[in-house]
Amino acid sequence: MTFRDIVPIIVLITLLAFVPVFITANTVLNFLVFTLIIALAAQGWNILGGFGGQFSFGHAAFFGTGAYAAALLQVRLGINPWIAFAIGAVAGAAVGWAIGYLSFRSGLRGSYFALVTLAFAEVLRILANAAAFTGGAAGVLIKLDVRPENFQFESRGAFFWIALALVGAVLVLTRWIERSRFGAQLVAVRENEAAAKALGVDTLRVKLGAITLSGAVTAAAGCLYAQYFLYVDASIAYGTWISVEAILAPIVGGLGTVFGPLVGAVALHGLSEITKLAAGSVPGIDLMVFGGLLVAAVAFAPEGILGLLRRSAQAKGAARHA
């Protein structure tokens, strides 16, 4: 990876960093922070699903682990929230490695892998909902104590910048994966696992690396969620909604691309706000559109929004040369 590879990322993040300067409305900033959290979770999914071709239907397992770790470490053990945040991401990596070790070692792939990840997330949800340590069904409330060293800020802008910085860091990480030997091996596993193995790629190690990174990134999104909303319960942290969001954004934006998850998350949540404005407060209407969009994306735009843009740019270029 050279410096030129990350120039577009630096430009994009710098431009986005000015948003809170111009927009100070809380509702808009809320929307933006939430969208960035989703984008981060989706970036995690994209490393494993987009580059590695292993479709997890249970990324809630990582998101929830991050969220609960961040909340419980400070509430139950009095650990500083910034340190809790870091431990949360590491916990997500550990859960990722463990789930990966168990399922990849047994040779699970495709639908079976999707199912087993779904089941792991459900087990964690049921446990978190029942155990006393996690607050049971009542969840965990993080005490409001607005101090920067406490990871709580007066302005929503500060949170926006932290979320943006994390998204930017993962963009760089994803770019590095794309350019690295590890990334090439990961794509080889996606395209043809047997051939990759025959060429000497240690497929188990490569997949384990991907799911560990993936778990860490999605767990970081979970930590951020807990820290922003100051509340976690089992159906939020380990709920299927976040697994679905993490799948949708990369597919709509562009599977296996660096910017895909971010573009997808912004497009989906922008659309969801528009539907809510248009249809009023009918519950479920925005998700109904998401579902339809997923089918449409697979049917008509398998490379997502980025793929459509690239194709239309190429068509324009061709028209100009003609």
Place this chain on the structure above:
Amino acid sequence: MYSPAIIAEAVVNGLMTGAVYALIALGLTLVYGVLHIINFAHGALLTAAMFAVWVVYEALGLDPYLAILPLTPLFFGMGYAVQRFVIGPASHGNDSNILLVTLGLSIAIENALLAGFRSDTRTLNTDYGFQIVEFGPLLLSKPRLIGFGAAISVTVLLWLLLSRTDTGKAIRAVAKEKFGASLVGIDVAHVYAVTFGLGCACLAVAACLLMPTFYVNPRIGQAFVLVAFTIVVLGGMGSIPGALLGGLFIGVVESLCGLFLGDSLGQIGIFLIFILVLLVRPTGMFGAKA
């Protein structure tokens, strides 16, 4: 700690629930056996069927058991159309695409139901909903006993359909070797759609059998579909006897776990079995070697 009578009752209750689970799993395993895909929309389609039962009962006063007659062909037709005109064309014949398309369908259906019916939980007030039958020392719920019998009958009918009719032969041929089947003149896209339709028909029957004792809300399918996945994996993907035995077994496990662990932890037994089977023997008890 627990008297034998309580445990026996839990086992029998589990068997009765398990038969309906088996019916739901049957639709899933049939689709898997032929199309080699996991239909993630199965749970949402079950929810849709349960709402259909509720609607015909409230609007037309149609008894849920009689509703089997119109709803089964209706859901067969709907399943046929969904596979033929949505899943088939949208997935371009790629397995991971099918996975995503059915996931998208499930989200769309579930939330369309949420938008239409809101999140209220609804029940049917039939006059036989709480009737019980004495069976030796055991007290059994009458509608669940009917459900048990009907679910077993449907399983047998489906098995006969697959083993004795030409349609069944075509379905089995496509399941074994779809290219070969198309060479001898079988319309593969049609057989896929018929199979998907049969899967949905199973759901319609299951919904009619469930509704007298159960409730419906837009999220209810999720609970059933994970159980159905477990049964299908346990019994072996694509195996009909596997689905039946797996369903009965899981019904008993759930019932006993609920008795010993309480309601909130009761379901965990199912998922642990699920994960264990996937990790240790993903072909299940009756599945062919992958």
